[in-house]
Amino acid sequence: MIQRKTVCPHDCPDTCSIIAKVEDGKVVSTKGDPTHPFTRGALCSKVLRYGERIYSPDRLLYPMRRVGEKGEGRFERISWEEALDEITARLKQAVSLHRSETVYCFQGSGNMGIIQMNAHFPFFHKLGASRGRGNLCSPAADIGWNYTVGAMVGSRPESVAKTDLLIVWGSNMVSSNMHMLAFFKEAKKQGAQMIVIDPYKNRTAKQADWYIPIRPGTDAALALGMMYVLVAEDLIDPAYIAAYTIGFPELEQSLWTYTPKRVEEITGVPAEHVQRLARMYGQARAPFIRVGIGLSRSRRGGMAIRTIACLPGLVGAFHKPGGGALMFTSDAFPINMDAILCADLLPRETRILDNVRLGQNLLALHDPPITCLFVTGSNPVLSCPDSGLVRKGLLRDDLFTVVHEQFMTDTVSYADIVLPATTSFESEDVFKSYGHTYLQRAEPVIAPLGEARSNFDFYMALGNKMGFSDAIFSKSMEQVALELFPRFQTDNRQREAFLAGQTMELMNIEEVFAHGFPTPSGKLEFYSAQMEKDGYFPLPVYLEVDEEEGDLHLLTPPAHFTLNTSFGGVEALREKERRPTIQIHPVDAMAQGIEEDGWIEVYNRRGQVRLWARLTEDIPPGTAVAEGVWWTKHTPDGNPINLLTSDRLTDMGWGSTLHDNRVSLRKMAHDS
Numbered sequence: 085m086i087q088r089k090t091v092c093p094h095d096c097p098d099t100c101s102i103i104a105k106v107e108d109g110k111v112v113s114t115k116g117d118p119t120h121p122f123t124r125g126a127l128c129s130k131v132l133r134y135g136e137r138i139y140s141p142d143r144l145l146y147p148m149r150r151v152g153e154k155g156e157g158r159f160e161r162i163s164w165e166e167a168l169d170e171i172t173a174r175l176k177q178a179v180s181l182h183r184s185e186t187v188y189c190f191q192g193s194g195n196m197g198i199i200q201m202n203a204h205f206p207f208f209h210k211l212g213a214s215r216g217r218g219n220l221c222s223p224a225a226d227i228g229w230n231y232t233v234g235a236m237v238g239s240r241p242e243s244v245a246k247t248d249l250l251i252v253w254g255s256n257m258v259s260s261n262m263h264m265l266a267f268f269k270e271a272k273k274q275g276a277q278m279i280v281i282d283p284y285k286n287r288t289a290k291q292a293d294w295y296i297p298i299r300p301g302t303d304a305a306l307a308l309g310m311m312y313v314l315v316a317e318d319l320i321d322p323a324y325i326a327a328y329t330i331g332f333p334e335l336e337q338s339l340w341t342y343t344p345k346r347v348e349e350i351t352g353v354p355a356e357h358v359q360r361l362a363r364m365y366g367q368a369r370a371p372f373i374r375v376g377i378g379l380s381r382s383r384r385g386g387m388a389i390r391t392i393a394c395l396p397g398l399v400g401a402f403h404k405p406g407g408g409a410l411m412f413t414s415d416a417f418p419i420n421m422d423a424i425l426c427a428d429l430l431p432r433e434t435r436i437l438d439n440v441r442l443g444q445n446l447l448a449l450h451d452p453p454i455t456c457l458f459v460t461g462s463n464p465v466l467s468c469p470d471s472g473l474v475r476k477g478l479l480r481d482d483l484f485t486v487v488h489e490q491f492m493t494d495t496v497s498y499a500d501i502v503l504p505a506t507t508s509f510e511s512e513d514v515f516k517s518y519g520h521t522y523l524q525r526a527e528p529v530i531a532p533l534g535e536a537r538s539n540f541d542f543y544m545a546l547g548n549k550m551g552f553s554d555a556i557f558s559k560s561m562e563q564v565a566l567e568l569f570p571r572f573q574t575d576n577r578q579r580e581a582f583l584a585g586q587t588m589e590l591m592n593i594e595e596v597f598a599h600g601f602p603t604p605s606g607k608l609e610f611y612s613a614q615m616e617k618d619g620y621f622p623l624p625v626y627l628e629v630d631e632e633e634g635d636l637h638l639l640t641p642p643a644h645f646t647l648n649t650s651f652g653g654v655e656a657l658r659e660k661e662r663r664p665t666i667q668i669h670p671v672d673a674m675a676q677g678i679e680e681d682g683w684i685e686v687y688n689r690r691g692q693v694r695l696w697a698r699l700t701e702d703i704p705p706g707t708a709v710a711e712g713v714w715w716t717k718h719t720p721d722g723n724p725i726n727l728l729t730s731d732r733l734t735d736m737g738w739g740s741t742l743h744d745n746r747v748s749l750r751k752m753a754h755d756s
């Protein structure tokens with residue numbers, strides 16, 4: 085038996101270092117790496133028995149060609165050579181008939197390794213394919229945060245061990261960021277309090293000292309109400325404001341409308357609670373706000389994040405040990421992304437499409453239409469909003485679809501050619517994190533299963549087949565890994581440590597704020613001239629939006645035992661989540677004659693989905709929560725949750741509005 089180190093590749097801020105035990109070429113167990121400074125030997129329940137995912141019966145092992153109808157999932161085995169020949173022939177034909185922009189690659193976050201996640205870019209750049217902007221996950225949060233703070237960095241996550249007040253704002257950390265919460269436990273022992281602000285009482289809220297329910301989409305108003313009280317009660321730090329921020333006079337003038345009373349009307353948070361929250365924040369020694377991504381997936385998401393990020397500026401929290409705020413740590417990694425993106429291969433400024441609107445892109449584009457679709461690291465039939473449109477688009481007869489996947493997913497069933505992908509345990513990569521500051525390279529732990537190939541190997545082989553002779557198409561992954569970090573080329577010791585897979589920190593995140601903020605003004609920006617240039621209101625603001633029809637506001641946040649759709653092939657985890665469920669308040673259930681838990685229909689103008697209603701007071705009246713995204717073969721009616729969500733975009737960054745939709749409920753027509 086041997087032990088090998090690797091890194092969890094999933095889209096999770098924790099990016100755990102893993103120790104895998106391998107026997108006869110097979111992974112027999114996985115455990116946390118106790119030497120990792122942030123994850124400290126713990127893995128979540130999803131990855132603790134990762135062998136079940138690697139060796140799942142749903143794994144794809146060979147290339148295949150479709151023989152049935154699209155969506156049916158009937159395929160015949162072919163060789164890699166045949167697959168590559170067919171793909172290149174179809175690509176050349178499509179490009180000569182239309183333009184190169186008829187080709188489009190939909191990428192997801194199935195594998196967060198820097199190389200595998202981006203390995204398709206050189207190929208599609210060289211080809212001149214349509215490009216994408218925005219994504220399903222967090223672009224509104226990225227941009228909103230950057231307007232205030234200047235870069236995707238924040239307080240060091242470990243420093244939460246020294247806070248006296250943690251505010252978890254729109255994040256279910258127990259499920260999606262457990263290692264940071266482990267550091268907070270140390271603060272808790274010293275008497276620190278935890279407040280959770282969330283529309284429903286999620287697992288994290290259940291552990292809070294104070295849970296504050298909020299009406300979805302109204303967070304900016306609550307943050308502005310806190311600012312109103314902080315200013316009115318002189319709980320701000322004028323010296324800090326003068327030295328480290330810009331735009332306070334303008335902000336102060338704009339606050340008068342956010343009285344606690346009005347904030348109560350908007351947010352549903354009682355006026356006295358707005359006051360109490362602001363006082364706790366203003367009086368804390370070092371308050372720390374963990375800003376979740378959840379609240380950014382709405383039409384007001386970017387502005388909400390930008391507004392919350394202003395709070396630490398009023399009390400000087402970013403410069404108090406244990407205080408501040410954190411959204412992402414992504415910019416704590418100085419990386420030469422050109423080494424893998426190869427944007428210089430672009431023949432011209434090619435067409436840009438909104439990734440979130442995959443269905444519309446497939447159905448409504450004409451100049452040229454998309455006729456060749458590639459899918460890498462994603463399961464868009466399930467994870468994209470308005471999945472009815474996505475499915476309709478994928479059914480187009482004149483569309484040639486190539487899906488490179490580890491599993492027999494819903495998206496695979498629409499493919500013309502299916503290609504088997506390695507898991508991260510079978511391939512090489514470099515992992516940064518968006519929730520901590522450590523970098524780690526990993527070599528394969530086991531050989532690829534069946535004929536699986538990594539994204540890098542596939543796209544380089546395809547490039548060679550197309551006759552692309554640019555340097556990237558003959559590089560090794562190790563070469564690319566080193567080019568990502570030019571500093572290692574001159575520092576032998578660091579280079580060896582990196583290649584050996586040691587955990588490394590390349591930037592001291594505290595130093596980023598040592599002399600100010602990485603914004604255009606060098607200060608935390610209450611007033612952002614850049615926002616004004618970009619067409620936004622330059623100050624934090626709460627804006628009204630139109631509501632769709634429907635009785636309840638639907639939230640679709642992550643489930644505890646799965647991660648997006650990536651664990652649908654692991655039966656043991658699926659069983660823990662039991663069945664596709666919608667949590668509703670008993671009052672809303674009663675209004676539709678639903679008296680007890682059971683299957684119901686949830687619908688809006690986009691479609692209808694059968695879900696198990698769980699009646700619970702953890703959900704406030706007027707809101708409904710469906711955690712997790714299920715593979716359709718595990719649902720009672722074959723309808724995925726995202727049939728109900730809209731492909732409208734966020735206010736900033738072309739993101740998804742997955743938590744900003746309305747639905748109605750009805751009892752099942754008859755017991756079936």
Ligand SMILES: Nc1nc2c(c(=O)[nH]1)N[C@H]1C(S)=C(S)[C@@H](COP(=O)(O)OP(=O)(O)OC[C@H]3O[C@@H](n4cnc5c(=O)[nH]c(N)nc54)[C@H](O)[C@@H]3O)O[C@H]1N2
Binds near residue numbers: 222464649713
């Ligand atoms: N209703 C609802 N919808 C959501 C969300 C939600 O909370 N609720 N969350 C949204 C968010 S935040 C996100 S980030 C997206 C995620 O959406 P996606 O990016 O589509 O993520 P997954 O659905 O997990 O699908 C990732 C797929 O990539 C495959 N994969 C993994 N590693 C590799 C690899 O190395 N190579 C290849 N070729 N394939 C690989 C996995 O097997 C998996 O099927 O979903 C969004 N959609």
Ligand SMILES: Nc1nc2c(c(=O)[nH]1)N[C@H]1C(S)=C(S)[C@@H](COP(=O)(O)OP(=O)(O)OC[C@H]3O[C@@H](n4cnc5c(=O)[nH]c(N)nc54)[C@H](O)[C@@H]3O)O[C@H]1N2
Binds near residue numbers: 095261281282646
């Ligand atoms: N177990 C598990 N872990 C995961 C994932 C998973 O699917 N399962 N997904 C991974 C991915 S891709 C991501 S992006 C991260 C996401 O991790 P988080 O940052 O935690 O964000 P979400 O889980 O999307 O949303 C968390 C909370 O946001 C709340 N929320 C929704 N709308 C609003 C609002 O308007 N205001 C407020 N205050 N709160 C709101 C939801 O109710 C939910 O409780 O987690 C990652 N980790």
Ligand code: SF4
Binds near residue numbers: 127128262
């Ligand atoms: S999913 Fe997150 S918590 Fe679980 S092992 Fe991976 S990085 Fe760690």
Ligand SMILES: [Mo]
Binds near residue numbers: 193220
């Ligand atoms: Mo995500």
